[in-house]
Amino acid sequence: MDADYDVIVAGGGLTGTVAAQSISYYSNQNLSILSIDRNSEMFPGRKSNPGWTCGDACSKEAVDFMTERIKVPWTSPEIEHDVKGVMAFSPDKETAIPFDGDGYMLNRQKLPEIQNARTKKMGVNFDFEINLTGLIYDGPQVIGVQGINNKTKQPYKKTAKVIVDATGVTSMLRNQLENSTKIEKKIERRDLESTGRHIMYFDKGEEDLTDFDPDFCIIHLDQDIAPGGYAWVFPKADNKVNIGLGVEKSILDQRNKRLGKNDNLASLMEEYLQRNKAIKNAKLSQDPEDINNNTGVFQVSVRRQNDCMVSGGYILVGDSAWMPKPIDAGGIGPALIAGTILGKNVVDAIEANDVTEKGLWQYHLDFIKEYGYKTAGLELFRRLVQTLTNEQISYGMKHFLGNVDVEAISKGEHPDFSGLSKLGMIIRGAMNKTVANGLKYTSQQNQWLVEHYGNYPKEPEGFEEWEKSLHKTLDESFAKIATFSKN
Numbered sequence: 001m002d003a004d005y006d007v008i009v010a011g012g013g014l015t016g017t018v019a020a021q022s023i024s025y026y027s028n029q030n031l032s033i034l035s036i037d038r039n040s041e042m043f044p045g046r047k048s049n050p051g052w053t054c055g056d057a058c059s060k061e062a063v064d065f066m067t068e069r070i071k072v073p074w075t076s077p078e079i080e081h082d083v084k085g086v087m088a089f090s091p092d093k094e095t096a097i098p099f100d101g102d103g104y105m106l107n108r109q110k111l112p113e114i115q116n117a118r119t120k121k122m123g124v125n126f127d128f129e130i131n132l133t134g135l136i137y138d139g140p141q142v143i144g145v146q147g148i149n150n151k152t153k154q155p156y157k158k159t160a161k162v163i164v165d166a167t168g169v170t171s172m173l174r175n176q177l178e179n180s181t182k183i184e185k186k187i188e189r190r191d192l193e194s195t196g197r198h199i200m201y202f203d204k205g206e207e208d209l210t211d212f213d214p215d216f217c218i219i220h221l222d223q224d225i226a227p228g229g230y231a232w233v234f235p236k237a238d239n240k241v242n243i244g245l246g247v248e249k250s251i252l253d254q255r256n257k258r259l260g261k262n263d264n265l266a267s268l269m270e271e272y273l274q275r276n277k278a279i280k281n282a283k284l285s286q287d288p289e290d291i292n293n294n295t296g297v298f299q300v301s302v303r304r305q306n307d308c309m310v311s312g313g314y315i316l317v318g319d320s321a322w323m324p325k326p327i328d329a330g331g332i333g334p335a336l337i338a339g340t341i342l343g344k345n346v347v348d349a350i351e352a353n354d355v356t357e358k359g360l361w362q363y364h365l366d367f368i369k370e371y372g373y374k375t376a377g378l379e380l381f382r383r384l385v386q387t388l389t390n391e392q393i394s395y396g397m398k399h400f401l402g403n404v405d406v407e408a409i410s411k412g413e414h415p416d417f418s419g420l421s422k423l424g425m426i427i428r429g430a431m432n433k434t435v436a437n438g439l440k441y442t443s444q445q446n447q448w449l450v451e452h453y454g455n456y457p458k459e460p461e462g463f464e465e466w467e468k469s470l471h472k473t474l475d476e477s478f479a480k481i482a483t484f485s486k487n
């Protein structure tokens, strides 16, 4: 039976549009592509009713990666403000580490409007207001999607040779996937961060570049303010900001117990806004391009990407593949990289007439080479930082980070602390020795993990053994990292 389309991109969010554009580009518009989203055409790509909840920051490097390959430029108004990078401050604010380099603050409400217009021009078809509930199978192959058409309340079914799952972190398609034992369906609760942010105008308060900097995205690491995550002040103009924070639930509970408080995400966000000395009289933006997006909460994953990302006729990308970077939850960069890469892999598979698991497998190797090699190590690093106290984080950032480490961090890589104890430095206090040991340990594990990802199986056959060995090391590492905890 002929399929309705060559490719269906499920989920028309940030990643879905890039994936659709890339498939169109690499096929010279010769493939029929359908993008399906549950939102109305008025609000394309919205994560949920409160909007396109995001910190809105992304690196120029990732945008360039996409633009150079699939010739889609991002300009104003989807780029709202330029920044020179991200500056992460220690809890005592005495140390700041720059990373990510030049970047952009996006307008996430405008971006999908503009992206959809571009995507349409590239020959992609759209169905809106479709709530997808599952996949359609033919033996080992996924051959379509199904759901409800919210306009007509009628069942909805469409078939394709390949289904790209770009439905975000809560993906119903992945959760219930039936044709793979390799793809992980769910993640641990502690690999998810609850995050919220406001987009606001404000009056200038005290001049304090640790609280607001029009040229830098500021991150505050602080286990009291944002337990298990971080808080951020990202500039959108001299008097406009994206301000928010993310927490890990169990670490928030520990923090509340420790401080005798009963805070939740909303109260932490309010406290964070109030304590900012540079931002006064902040008000939610009423600009037309923010009005449907000025405040909201959503979740984001902070682990390595799914160990396996393809099955017969099915391929995961973006948040539905848990691609946000484990250390800072930045999901736009990897989404741009993976969405771009995927287009070529999907087109190659369709042209080779092999859209089986094996036919789509190359996607893993290409994504790992470009980005995915570093994420498991960063997952360990994130877990270690989550176990540290504010004093330990401040001490570690001040004393253990040399220029080489900062450079590694700026490239989004795990810094190499393997020589830490050999430096002959005097480390004050048992708690700080714990930090040094922890950093040394995650560095060593990271080296093994990067090498292991370099040996990702070239075909599905080798996957089981590769994954077994990955999980053995990760389980041992998680257990060891927990012993560094002083919470």
Ligand SMILES: Cc1cc2nc3c(=O)[nH]c(=O)nc-3n(C[C@H](O)[C@H](O)[C@H](O)COP(=O)(O)OP(=O)(O)OC[C@H]3O[C@@H](n4cnc5c(N)ncnc54)[C@H](O)[C@@H]3O)c2cc1C
Pocket (backbone or CB within 6 Å): 010, 011, 012, 013, 014, 015, 016, 036, 037, 038, 039, 044, 045, 046, 047, 048, 053, 054, 055, 056, 057, 058, 130, 131, 132, 133, 166, 167, 168, 169, 171, 172, 195, 196, 197, 244, 297, 298, 299, 300, 317, 318, 319, 320, 324, 329, 330, 331, 332, 333, 335
């Ligand atoms: C508070 C917060 C702050 C963040 N800050 C940053 C940041 O500053 N920088 C950064 O790089 N990343 C950040 N991220 C992560 C970033 O927002 C995501 O990585 C990015 O939006 C992922 O895009 P996506 O298209 O994969 O998923 P989504 O944006 O979630 O899009 C999924 C799309 O699929 C649709 N959909 C879902 N289910 C169905 C269904 N069943 N049927 C039909 N359609 C469906 C959704 O409505 C949506 O349109 C942040 C995340 C949060 C929550």
